Structures are given as structure tokens and as C-alpha cells.
Amino acid sequence: MNYTIIACQMLCDELNMAMYETGCQYPVIWIESDYHIDPDKLRLKLQEEIDKLNNVDNILFAYGCCGNGLIGLRALTAKLIIPKTDDCISMVLSQPGKRYERHKETYFLTRSWMESSKSILNEYLHALKKYGEKRAKRLFELMLKHYNYLMLIDTGAYDLASCSPEAEKLANNTNLKLIVEKGDIWFLKKLLTGPYDDDFCIVEKDTAVNISDFGYDYLKMPQQTL
Amino acid sequence: MLDLQGLTQAVGDLDEEQVVIMLEKFVSSNPSGEEAYKVVGACQQGMAIVGELFEKNEYFVGDLIFAGELLTQAIDILKPVLGGEESQKVGKIVIGTVEGDLHDIGKNIFGSMIEAAGFEVYDLGIDVAPGVFVEKVKEVQPQIVGMSGVLTLALDAMKSTVDALKEAGVRDGVKIIIGGNPVTEEACRQIGSDVFTTNAAEGVKICQEWVK
Numbered sequence A: 001m002n003y004t005i006i007a008c009q010m011l012c013d014e015l016n017m018a019m020y021e022t023g024c025q026y027p028v029i030w031i032e033s034d035y036h037i038d039p040d041k042l043r044l045k046l047q048e049e050i051d052k053l054n055n056v057d058n059i060l061f062a063y064g065c066c067g068n069g070l071i072g073l074r075a076l077t078a079k080l081i082i083p084k085t086d087d088c089i090s091m092v093l094s095q096p097g098k099r100y101e102r103h104k105e106t107y108f109l110t111r112s113w114m115e116s117s118k119s120i121l122n123e124y125l126h127a128l129k130k131y132g133e134k135r136a137k138r139l140f141e142l143m144l145k146h147y148n149y150l151m152l153i154d155t156g157a158y159d160l161a162s163c164s165p166e167a168e169k170l171a172n173n174t175n176l177k178l179i180v181e182k183g184d185i186w187f188l189k190k191l192l193t194g195p196y197d198d199d200f201c202i203v204e205k206d207t208a209v210n211i212s213d214f215g216y217d218y219l220k221m222p223q224q225t226l
Numbered sequence B: 001m002l003d004l005q006g007l008t009q010a011v012g013d014l015d016e017e018q019v020v021i022m023l024e025k026f027v028s029s030n031p032s033g034e035e036a037y038k039v040v041g042a043c044q045q046g047m048a049i050v051g052e053l054f055e056k057n058e059y060f061v062g063d064l065i066f067a068g069e070l071l072t073q074a075i076d077i078l079k080p081v082l083g084g085e086e087s088q089k090v091g092k093i094v095i096g097t098v099e100g101d102l103h104d105i106g107k108n109i110f111g112s113m114i115e116a117a118g119f120e121v122y123d124l125g126i127d128v129a130p131g132v133f134v135e136k137v138k139e140v141q142p143q144i145v146g147m148s149g150v151l152t153l154a155l156d157a158m159k160s161t162v163d164a165l166k167e168a169g170v171r172d173g174v175k176i177i178i179g180g181n182p183v184t185e186e187a188c189r190q191i192g193s194d195v196f197t198t199n200a201a202e203g204v205k206i207c208q209e210w211v212k
Helices: A009-022 A033-037 A039-052 A088-093 A111-115 A120-143 A160-173 A186-193 B004-012 B016-028 B033-055 B061-087 B105-116 B130-140 B153-167 B185-191 B200-210
Strands: A003-008 A028-031 A058-062 A079-083 A106-109 A149-154 A177-182 A200-203 B091-097 B119-123 B144-148 B175-179 B195-197
Touching (some): A003 A009, A009 A088, A009 A111, A033 A039, A058 A186, A088 A186, A120 B105, A160 A177, B004 B016, B016 B033, B033 B061, B061 B105, B091 B105, B091 B130, B091 B200, B105 B119, B105 B175, B105 B200, B130 B144, B153 B185, B175 B200, B185 B195
Parallel strands (some): A003 A028, A003 A058, A058 A079, A149 A177, B091 B119, B175 B195
8 A cells, every 4th residue: 555645834843753753654745834824725735736646545634624625635546534633733732532622812833833934923023024013013912812822832843942932032022921731743643553543534535525524513414405 | 086096006005104195185185975985995995905915925914904904094084074975884794703713803804894895894703602693683683694713613603603593583684604714615505604705805795795
């Protein structure tokens, strides 16, 4: 069986560590993390990458549902295996077998999230440069008015000390309280090793990923006619 | 008459100084209400440019928020000349970010744009329970309900809200529009919404059609 991984750069540190720890050597196609901002563009990009693949039996996705960005994907000759989770936040903060409850009022960060070009850090620097400190603060007050915490997720896959000063600075500038919580890469390791049980959406070849594959409640309703 | 194209461009460029100068000059020329509404239209077209530049990754989220502020400021400057016609609202809309979701940047931008388009806007805020939508719909009897969300779980909440409107017997009296990252045609159908959009300017156009 041939495997290929399609992965979001957002999970770069975590996937690399999971590969190291499991000894997995499948080829990885890295997708720029900015795509997560627009699920329609993400879907198009992922489909493009799927269509380029030959001689692959299983495509593993280091993604979650990602705002429906994975809904509708289809591979003619390969099976798609996708973690059954909302996004990378729930992926690294959930625990095996437990339902993940998202922390409220919290903006989440890891090192990769800070480094992406559309990260909140770069957002802030852009606003600061374009509008000056006073107005940048005002825009961020509006942007983050329902948030109280900035959470740096310690996934164990990167050196926390390398980015905590910057996270601290960002928290101060945006009036958020910096908190650190332990995350985990068990989901990514399981993606690499299996077993592909109920934690994953298994989508057979020439079948489109359906939102019900992710187990969202509202689709438990009887399917309406298309 | 004001250079409408120039104004549209200035809004698109987020050139606050230029927008304010142009609008203040326009207001001091004692224009008619009709002319003033053309100017509002030009500002809205500028917002569409902002949306396009965001799509092209040239603008950041902070720019979108600034654009919303700029539009509100523009309407405030224009208020004196929108005059009596301003009070004749074209319709009512109840909007909110659905239960379990706290994201409201897109909803707020849509809110300022739809208000500028002459709607009376009832913004219920964030994390709005289905029952709260139902109560507001009963109270103000809007033509339109707009639901917003960014998280995938927002789709469940949108479905629950539509169901609650149905149970309360008020679903058929309103048009429903949903917006935000996770909405798709399929989700729209399953939720029981009339339309979906991921573009605020497009959403405003749809609502304008509905109340024509």
C-alpha cells in the first residue's frame, strides 16, 4: 500500500515530531497555512494536489474539517483518511476517547501559527505600521473584544521558550491574558500508524467527503432531496 | 456633484482623510437626499473593493475592521443630508452570530453595510441562542434574519435556529441568509436557509433584492 500525506504548514512542528516518533517516512505534501482562512480556496488547492497524485492507495490528511474546507474532496483512485476533528486546535488539544470542549474567549497559538503570514502577530504588525499604535490598538480591541485569553499550546513539538516572549508581548498589546496549556500529538501519530477507527473519516475512492463523515449533529437529520 | 468613482476608490484604498474631505465638501454643497443616497452607494462599492483586496490577500483582517469603521463614519457625515428619507427604512433585519460561536468580525462588517443600505438593523451580538432569535423576530417582525458563524459547529446552531423559528411559526414570514466561513450550498439546504454567502457585499445585494 502506498501512502502520501497532505499536511497544513500550521502543523509542521507537530507532524514532523509525530513522524520522527513513529518512524514514518511517507512523503509529505505541505500546503501553505494561509489557505485555512478561506475554506473554498483550501478545498480547491487540496483537490489540485490530490489530482496530481499517482500510484497512491491512501492519502492521509493532517487536517480536520477546517471550516468545511475538506468537504467535497474526492480521489478517483485513492482512499482519503482524515482526522475526525474540527480543526488543528481540537486536534492538538483533544485527548483520546474524550469529547473536546473548546475553551471560550480564547485565541490559540503555537509557534507555527505565529509564524504564518496571516497570523495574529503579523496582523498586529501590519496594523501598527499602517495605522499607528493608537488606531492599531482600537482595531484589535474590536477584533478581539470577545476574547480574554491568548493560549500558547505547548504541543511538545517546539521550544516554547523560543516564542513565549513574543506571545507575551502580543498579549500585552492586545490586552489578553497569556496562558499556556499542554497539547498532544497523539492524533497525528495515530494518523500515521492507524488503526483507522472512529477517530477518522474514511472516504473510499471516487467518493466525495461529506460533512456527515465528520459526525456533525445536524446531518443526523434525514437527508433532504438534493 | 461629487466624483463618485473617486469616492469609491478612496473607500477601497481605505484613505480616510480623502473620504472625509470629499464627504464634508459634498455635505456642505447642500445636496438632495437622492444625491446623498448615490454617495452611500459609492461608499458601498468601495467596500466591495475592500472585500476583493482581502480575497487577494492584499488586505488583512484589521483592514476589514477599519473599513467597517470608515463606512460608519461616512454614514455619520452624510446623515444630515440623508434627511427625511433616512428615516424611511427599506426593511428590517435581525442579525447575530449563532450559539456557540463568538466570531463577529464578518457579521459586524455586514451589519454596517446593510445599515448603510438603509435597513433597520437589530444586531443580537454573539453566541445567540435560537430562542433569542425567535423572540426578536416576534418582537420586530423583520423581513430578513441573518445568521453568521465561523466554526463548523455554527452550522448545527444555524439549523437549530431555523428549526426554532419554524416551531414558533415565524419561519415563513422571513427570508433567511447565512454567512461565514463554513457555509456552503449543501449546508444551506440542510439548514433550511434561503441563501448563503461568504461575501458581505453580495449579502447586502441579496437582501436589497428581497425587500424591493
